[in-house]
Amino acid sequence: MSDKDIRIGVYICHCGENIAGAVNINEVAEFAKNLPDVAVVRDYLFMCSDPGQEIIKEDIRKGLVNRVVVAACTPRTHEPIFRRACEDAGLNKYYFEMANIRDQCSWAHWHEKEKATEKAKQLIAAAVAKARLLEPLEDRYVELNKNVMVVGGGIAGIFAALDLANAGFKVYMVEKNPSIGGNMAKLDKTFPTNDCSACILTPLMVEVANHPNVELITYAEVESVDGSVGNFKVKVRKKQTYVDWEKCTGCGACINACPPKARVPDEFNEGLSLRGAIYIQFPQAVPKKAVIDPDACIRCSGRWFGEEPRRTKDGKPILAPCEKACPTGACSRDEPRDPNGELIELNVGSIIVATGYKVMDKKQFKEFSDSPNVITALQMERLITATGPTEGKLIVPSDIPKYLEWKKKVEKGKEAELEARKPKVITFVSCVGSRDNRYHTYCSRVCCMYMLKQAMLLKEKYPELDIYMFFIDVRTPGKDFDEYYMRCRNLGIKIFKGKVGGVQKLPDERLLVKGYDADLGKPVELISDIVVLATAIEPNTDLKDLARKLGINVGAEGFLRERHTKLYPVDTMTEGIFIAGCAQGPKDIPDSVAQAKAAASSAASLLAPGKMKVEPLISEVNPEKCTGCGICVELCPYGAIEMVEYNGKRKSKINETLCKGCGVCAAACPSKAITLHGFTYEQVVAQIRTIAKKGVIEEV
Amino acid sequence: MEVMEGVPPVINLTEVARTEKEEFEKKVSELIIEFGAENLLACMQCGACASICPLARVGFEWYNKKLIKAILIGMKEELLDDSTPWACVACNRCTEICPRQVSPFEVMFAMRRLMVEELAISTLAIEGDRSLYEHGHAVYMTGREARKKVGLPEKPPTTDSDEKALQELRTILKNTKLAELGLIPME
Ligand SMILES: Cc1cc2nc3c(=O)[nH]c(=O)nc-3n(C[C@H](O)[C@H](O)[C@H](O)COP(=O)(O)OP(=O)(O)OC[C@H]3O[C@@H](n4cnc5c(N)ncnc54)[C@H](O)[C@@H]3O)c2cc1C
Ligand code: SF4
Ligand code: SF4
Ligand code: SF4
Ligand code: SF4
Numbered sequence: 057m058s059d060k061d062i063r064i065g066v067y068i069c070h071c072g073e074n075i076a077g078a079v080n081i082n083e084v085a086e087f088a089k090n091l092p093d094v095a096v097v098r099d100y101l102f103m104c105s106d107p108g109q110e111i112i113k114e115d116i117r118k119g120l121v122n123r124v125v126v127a128a129c130t131p132r133t134h135e136p137i138f139r140r141a142c143e144d145a146g147l148n149k150y151y152f153e154m155a156n157i158r159d160q161c162s163w164a165h166w167h168e169k170e171k172a173t174e175k176a177k178q179l180i181a182a183a184v185a186k187a188r189l190l191e192p193l194e195d196r197y198v199e200l201n202k203n204v205m206v207v208g209g210g211i212a213g214i215f216a217a218l219d220l221a222n223a224g225f226k227v228y229m230v231e232k233n234p235s236i237g238g239n240m241a242k243l244d245k246t247f248p249t250n251d252c253s254a255c256i257l258t259p260l261m262v263e264v265a266n267h268p269n270v271e272l273i274t275y276a277e278v279e280s281v282d283g284s285v286g287n288f289k290v291k292v293r294k295k296q297t298y299v300d301w302e303k304c305t306g307c308g309a310c311i312n313a314c315p316p317k318a319r320v321p322d323e324f325n326e327g328l329s330l331r332g333a334i335y336i337q338f339p340q341a342v343p344k345k346a347v348i349d350p351d352a353c354i355r356c357s358g359r360w361f362g363e364e365p366r367r368t369k370d371g372k373p374i375l376a377p378c379e380k381a382c383p384t385g386a387c388s389r390d391e392p393r394d395p396n397g398e399l400i401e402l403n404v405g406s407i408i409v410a411t412g413y414k415v416m417d418k419k420q421f422k423e424f425s426d427s428p429n430v431i432t433a434l435q436m437e438r439l440i441t442a443t444g445p446t447e448g449k450l451i452v453p454s455d456i457p458k459y460l461e462w463k464k465k466v467e468k469g470k471e472a473e474l475e476a477r478k479p480k481v482i483t484f485v486s487c488v489g490s491r492d493n494r495y496h497t498y499c500s501r502v503c504c505m506y507m508l509k510q511a512m513l514l515k516e517k518y519p520e521l522d523i524y525m526f527f528i529d530v531r532t533p534g535k536d537f538d539e540y541y542m543r544c545r546n547l548g549i550k551i552f553k554g555k556v557g558g559v560q561k562l563p564d565e566r567l568l569v570k571g572y573d574a575d576l577g578k579p580v581e582l583i584s585d586i587v588v589l590a591t592a593i594e595p596n597t598d599l600k601d602l603a604r605k606l607g608i609n610v611g612a613e614g615f616l617r618e619r620h621t622k623l624y625p626v627d628t629m630t631e632g633i634f635i636a637g638c639a640q641g642p643k644d645i646p647d648s649v650a651q652a653k654a655a656a657s658s659a660a661s662l663l664a665p666g667k668m669k670v671e672p673l674i675s676e677v678n679p680e681k682c683t684g685c686g687i688c689v690e691l692c693p694y695g696a697i698e699m700v701e702y703n704g705k706r707k708s709k710i711n712e713t714l715c716k717g718c719g720v721c722a723a724a725c726p727s728k729a730i731t732l733h734g735f736t737y738e739q740v741v742a743q744i745r746t747i748a749k750k751g752v753i754e755e756v
Numbered sequence: 757m758e759v760m761e762g763v764p765p766v767i768n769l770t771e772v773a774r775t776e777k778e779e780f781e782k783k784v785s786e787l788i789i790e791f792g793a794e795n796l797l798a799c800m801q802c803g804a805c806a807s808i809c810p811l812a813r814v815g816f817e818w819y820n821k822k823l824i825k826a827i828l829i830g831m832k833e834e835l836l837d838d839s840t841p842w843a844c845v846a847c848n849r850c851t852e853i854c855p856r857q858v859s860p861f862e863v864m865f866a867m868r869r870l871m872v873e874e875l876a877i878s879t880l881a882i883e884g885d886r887s888l889y890e891h892g893h894a895v896y897m898t899g900r901e902a903r904k905k906v907g908l909p910e911k912p913p914t915t916d917s918d919e920k921a922l923q924e925l926r927t928i929l930k931n932t933k934l935a936e937l938g939l940i941p942m943e
Pocket of ligand 5: 811
């Protein structure tokens, strides 16, 4: 088809009254008929409807037109529809151009009908000017790698991995901690059904670990991510465990051997107890393997890995207690170990980020005192659960050391009386750090419910307990949630609208709570044995860093940002990377699982065809014109440009799969060496000139 | 109107709970439930009942919603001397509107029963009690002259005009806590 043979069809849409209400369609149509190369002008009530599209197709099939301009609404939603219509009728779909005479014209100038009509003419003329210069383009296909990396092994990560693995995809699960399970593993029972957290989680942890399509990489973190959808190249750093996991059976012999001096706060028990330098994250850990925390280890035997042992007088090597205790030699210090661990390279087509959350520390809230009996709700979970520091025995946290002493004695077979104080009064405080401009403006969404849960579990088990709960308001918007709340009220738990403003430590380790009762309109005071703070759900400290490595966004609150809140809730701005669970924002287990399954199915439907169509609207460097200045390399927001050797010179080159067609490079290139296909220099200039000349198309 | 008489500026919940546990034989909420307000605990303090209660509108302090809250946290002494429950006109608008089907009216009446049980009767109740004792009606109509004018008997054909029934009623009343209080008989 030669350039001389251009027959443009202009199709003007009324959009019901949306356009026709402000733009004089007949006048515009008459105007369009006189534009150069325009062969046909038609208008219709709804151009995007079936009969509307048929009008265009018919003209193409009859050979009346070979370029199509639709003057209608926004290309954002409608361009793909009209492009497909062109393609269906046998025309290259890039011989299509759209003029937005609704959002940018009739809607904007609804009360200035003459001006709106004039503007519509100019916009259409500009589109025609561009249409005369359009070039046919071909869609490209990229091959997709069918492996998926799931980052984070909490309940969300586990479900995403299982769904994909069951669908036949190979999954690498990268987890920061020695074990998968995440925060749910720390919970006692779970609302709204009160089933035991471990009972529903542990089997899933085992299932994912044993799945033939899943490879667990725990105690590991993502170091770098290159490439793009379908072909991500990921480097994962597996941290040094200092324990040979091939040999470790998870028997736990080493753990008890580790001396008291090497004990540090146990993260799994939220600091309510201590763990040794060598530890297994928790009894139901998957994989159940020990690791040595090199910062906590006091180098008992006086030597580190790979160093010569000191010897007794008779020449026997002096081993560290853990080494000595281990029946399999898994923590032997004979061999040196690289403190940097091991770098693993993965090739994956898609990535799901499910790295969860952390809760705010109570330390930041001076108004609630530094008493050990003021605890976070996550600590309360540990305190009431059978696998917690007191094995579920309810005592005041300040007496946990007494409990641990007592237990040690009993384990050694001694008779001993436990003298720990049992709480009689427990107070719950809502929205600590949430809905608070000084910390987080958002609502953490799960605390109202977990506070009610903890209160309910406590009251059911210890009916004589006095429980006071202070809420700004009680938020229970989930399925069966308000019914759950009513159960609490019916148990006689005392609920107050009003927040606690201060907690004072009394000399006997009890607490004076100062609150407010909005119902009676008065300040209230009480003495409590334990105060539970519903501290806010926060993004993990390293989430921003991870997002940067992945090239995805975080929102103002620091959680991962979805592409579109309503329509693309688990997608990100980077194609092929999906998000699920609390990494995206605070949510409960049902919602985390739902998102995980959505992310898994999004990844699966992306990768299942094995290849992916990409629009050809991307930039290309003409190496003959490129002077190798490299300005574009720095500017490209997607890292798509690199400098390469071309005929012995440094020239820039654009990676087709990474380029998103934003055009930054083409606009900046001082040598006009970069062409953005679909928006070439000539095309864009022709549009601008036409507008500048008030709708007159200049011959060039 | 005296605001929340007997309730200090800061409510000491520990003291309220201690008193309830150590000085009362039963929890206040249990008593109120026993006295007929079966759904008491379901109240979520939404305030719908208060929004339409005539008592709340004319400024009585312990109207339905507030009374319920005080009961739920275990207050009693502070409430016994209050006259609000006796002012309840039993219109039952609250019963109709309450989304939790608490029936605040029942709470009001349960509170009356508790007050009588505890021998704490507001002066507001005495007029009604006297009328009940004398005529068989707590709220007695005054239009005797009007009845006569239109040719009706002076007393309506109720307990008021039935000496036997009135005596029976008085016997009942003499066997209530009202007699213990010295309020009955009222001769
Ligand atoms: C006190 C409390 C009680 C709760 N009770 C309930 C309840 O009863 N019912 C309910 O439905 N919900 C409850 N929740 C909410 C529940 O904990 C969450 O909905 C759920 O745990 C979210 O799962 P997740 O997989 O998104 O995140 P997480 O459980 O946080 O898991 C994330 C995983 O990712 C790992 N990770 C983090 N960063 C990285 C990284 N950079 N690289 C690799 N791995 C990483 C973490 O180690 C972790 O294993 C409660 C929350 C709290 C605080
Ligand atoms: S869920 Fe409840 S406690 Fe948590 S921030 Fe929201 S309103 Fe506050
Ligand atoms: S068009 Fe945008 S995304 Fe493509 S190479 Fe140029 S700057 Fe990068
Ligand atoms: S309307 Fe019902 S639920 Fe609401 S405050 Fe009154 S009694 Fe309570
Ligand atoms: S029945 Fe009593 S408490 Fe209820 S609205 Fe009427 S006056 Fe108020």
